[in-house]
Amino acid sequence: MTAFTRWFAAVGLALLLALSAGALRAQDGDLSYESWETVAARAEQVIENGQASDAALEDLRSTVAGWRETFLQAESTNATRIQTLQSQIAALGEPPAEGESEPEEIATRRAELNDELGRLQAPVRQAEEAYTRADGLIREIDEMIRARQADELLSLGPSPLNPSLWPDAAHALADSWHSLWSELRQNVQSEVTLREARRDLPVILLLVGLALLLVIRGPAWMRMAINWLRRSTRRGTGVWGFLLSLGGIVLPFAGLVLLTAALQATGLAGVKGRLMLEQLPAWGGALLLIGWLADQSFHQNDDIATLPLPQAQRREARYYSNLLAVLFVLRSAGLTTAEIFSYSDTTRVVLDFPILLLCALMLSRLGHILSGLTPERATEGTLLEGSHFRLRLARIIGRAAVVLAVVGPVMSAIGYDAVGQATVYPAVATLAVLALVLVLQRVVNDFYELVTGKGAQDADGLIPVLAGLALLIGALPLLALVWGARVADLTEVWARFREGFTFGDTRISPADFFTFLVVFVIGYALTRLTQSGLRSSILPKTKLDPGGQTAIVSGLGYVGIFLAALIAITAAGLDLSSLAIVAGALSVGIGFGLQNIVSNFVSGIILLIERPISEGDWIETGGTHGIVKSIAVRSTRIETFDRTELIVPNSDFVSGRVTNYTRSNVLGRVVMNVGVAYGTDTRKVEEVILRAVREHDMVLLNPEPMVTFEEFGADSLNFVIRAVIRDVGHILVVKSDFHHEIARRFKEEGIEIPFAQRDVWLRNPEVLFDRDGGKAPKLAADKTDTAPQDEAARARTEAQLSSRSEAMPTGRAGDDDPGGSPTGEGGDGR
Incomplete structure (x- = not known):
């Protein structure tokens, strides 16, 4: 388990060396290119020979990387002065064409500026050349190291299942323990050693007593504190319980x-024994850490456990995790022993295979448990409850763990021990890292609940989700190291990130991007703040209508965002002049592919400026009525009277016909038809209707309402009411009131409201009777002679037979009827 410690230490040391090297050289002011030439020549010679060890190559790479960082910083030397000179030269205009001349003063000044520009650009060009050389050397070193790693990984060695190799491995292991025992026995028999041990005996006994107390009682104390905390309070128990649980690791580790x-103070351990004792805290810390992770991930309490498993499977998973911790410690002890006593590669493989096999077995069992996670089996209150994505990801990881647990031992048994070790142990370490991420995310959720008083899952908080994503991203470098990435690979990624990327002729670094982001966010915030102030404080005190206020606020928002982006680009020092070709290509693309979007955008700006429609207006477009709710850049949102949302592109308002019922005011005219029976006094009807209309409180008397006698209809005398009301939004209510009032007054005055009537004539009435002249009806459905039917049956029979004849409306006998009507003329419709 010392691998984690080495990885963290290596990462920190590499970053520190790279940053300090660049800082020291930057402080020198003048770069010593002679020293760099010496380093570069030595690096090229080492690469050409190809005999250096991996450690030597890593040291050489670290040195070259420090120089590369220095050259990158030197590329920005005199950047401001160079930009000023280039602007001065551009101000002089284009140089004359060949064969032409320019005024002597301008030519002299142009030459002076060009000479000064060349002098200032010389160190920049030299730094760029040196940077390119250093970057190439680093790439060559990385390729050489990766090639060696690939060859070592794919090299076929002895199989650990070969029985002929077991005796040598057993002898080597026995000799190691015999050597340790011999050192111990020799020191015990030494009078000098015993005398010094007796002299330090009080201190030794005190240390042993404190160590046993912390190791044995420390975890129990922390559990008692956590239980007391849960009984005494509920809020914040997750955070305080987590901090106290860490004490269950710290106290025993301090005891170790x-x-x-x-043990070292006794002096009884020999040289090799002291090397073994130095690893004792690391081994104990590994046991404590993995045990803590297993307890936090598979705790019996649902409020603490991070995986939604039943209680039986949690106990099983904790058992397998603790066994893995013991196996990892045994493997670390075996590696330490092999390094101290210089075991052969064959002995290492044979001794490591049983541990590898047992680790694969435990990994397989954990993989089976994870692959069984389903939403139906999710325990309420756990971190993954209700998160189908995380459950699916856990199942995928579980299945992958099962596959790796099978592949690793098989490859090691064949002879590819490096492949087996690079498969099983990283898979176990990956599970540990992901478990740590879940535990830390649980702590973030508990802290969010402590601060806000709301559960992270119940409140759907964005902060816990982003914190979980940040934890997962932060774990990626550790996962890369687990799966065989070098520390230099991570530092190279960081160096590339700091270097930035080239966009056209402009290099954009993270600092530039951060500056752009900060300035744009500040400008955006100021824009929103100004909009809020105008909307709530200034504009309501003006005489502008709500639509005009909305237009001003929206227009200010567009202008503010544009200015914020422009200022941010300028502050970041981004030169976008080289993007003219790209902008031209985008313009062509906009003209062909995005013309509808651009048309809607321009139409939205026109709507905000001209304001033919405003928020709150009642409009009609495309046969649909509704109230304008918002006017955005691309479209306008209309709420219909059915309470549905209608999204209309802005271009439809600019190029199409739109009826706005409330644009200038809310006045509107009611037009309604009324019919009365023929023979009614028309002047009396007009007077009754006009009186009913005038007395309505929504009708304006200026202009006067009007009732006109329109026409002699087919069934009635038709009148039309025209009246202007105060609010056109109440037009349906007003029409309903008119109907009720007119119907009441017509009833009081005895005025009849007609309804249409029609007479039906039969073309062939003889079919109602027998052909022999009898008067009994001939039933269509009657197949035998029956008794005469009653009048109801006769009526039904006539109705059936009438469907076989044509119906003709009343009026004159139809011209199409040769026989004419019985009366010779039609009815009058009443």
Whole structure:
């Protein structure tokens, strides 16, 4: 388990060396290119020979990377002065064409500026050349190291299942323990060693007593504190319980450190024994850390557990995790022993295979448990409850763990031990890292609940989700190291990130991007603040209508965002002049592919400026009535009277016909038809209707309402009411009131409201009777002679037979009827 410690230490040391090297050289002011030439020549010679060890290559790469960082910083030397000179030269105009001349003063000044520009650009060009050389050397070193790693990974070695190799491995292991025992026995028999041990005995006993107390009682104390905290309070127990649970690791680990110091103080361990004792805290810390992760991930309490498993499977998973911790410690002890006693590669493979096999077995069992996670089996209150994506990801990881647990031992048994170790152990470490991420995300959720008083899952908080994403991104470098990435690979990614990327002729670094982001966010915030002030404080005190206020606020928002982006680009020092070709290509693309979007955008600006429609207006477009709710850049949102949302592109308002019922005012005219029976006094009807209309409180008397006698209809005398009301939004209510009032007054005055009537004539009435002249009806459905039917049956029979004849409306006998009507003339419709 010392691998994690080495990885973290290596990462920190590499970053520190790279940053300090660049800082020291930057402080020198003048770069010593002679020293760099020496380093570069030595690096090229080492690469050409190809005999250096991996450690030597890593040291050489670190040195070259420091120089590369220095050259990158030197590329920005005199950047402001160079930009000023280029602007001065551009101000002089284009140089004359060949064969032409320009005024002597301008030519002299142009030459002076060009000479000064060349002098200032010389160190920049030299730094760029040196940077390119250093970057190439680093790439060559990386390729050489990766090639060696690939060859080592794919090299076929002895199989650990070969019985002929077992005796040598057993002898080597026995000799190691015999050597350690011999050192211990020799020191015990030494009078000098015993005398020094007796002299330090009080200190040794004190250290041992404190160590045993912390190791044995420390976890129990922390559990008692956590239980007391849960009983005493509910809010914040997750955060405080997590901090106290860390004490269950810190106290025993401190005890192991004290115990190691006590054993070393005795002096009984020899040289090799002291090397083994130095690893004791690391081994104990590994056991404690993995046990803590297993307890937090598979805790019996649902409020603490991060995986939604039943209680039985949680106990099983904790058991397998603790066994894996023991196996990892045994493997680390085996590696330490092999390094101290210089085991052969064959002995290492044979001794590591049983541990590899047991680790694969535990990994397979954990993979089966994870692959069984389903939403139906999710335990309420756990972190993954209700998160189908996380459950699906956990199942995928579980299945992958099962596959790797099978592939690793098989490859190691064949002889590819490097492949087996690079498969099983990183898979176990990956599970540990992901478990740590879930535990930390649980702590973030508990902290969010402590601060806000709301559960992270119940409140759908964005902060816990982003924190979980940040934790996962932060774990990626550790996962890369687990799966065999070098520390140099991570530092190279960081260097590339700091270097930035080239966009046209402009290099954009993270600092430039951060400056752009900060300035744009500030400008955006100021724009929104100004909009809010105008909307709430200034514009309501003016005489502008609500639509005009909305237009001003929206227009200010567009202008503010544009200015914020422009200022941010300028502040970041981004030169976008080289993007003219790209902008031209985009213009062509906009003209062909995005013309509808651009048309809607321009139409939205026109709507905001001209304001033919405003928010709150009642409009009609495309046969649909509704109220304008918002006017955006691309479209306008209309709420219909059915309470549905209608999204209309802005171009439809600019190029199409739109009826706005409330544009200038809310006045509107009611037009309604009324019919009365023929023979009614028309002047009396007009007087009754006009009186009913005038007395309505929504009708304006200026202009006067009007009732006109329109026409002699087919069934009635038709009158039309025209009246202007105060609010056109109440037009349906007003029409309904008119109907009720007119119907009441007509009833009081005895005025009849007619309804249409029609007479039906039969073309062939003889079919109602027998052909022999009898008067009994001939039933269509009657197949035998029956008794005469009653009048109801006769009526039904006539109705059936009438469907076989044509119906003709009343009026004159139809010209189409040769026989004419029985009366010779039609009815009058009443």
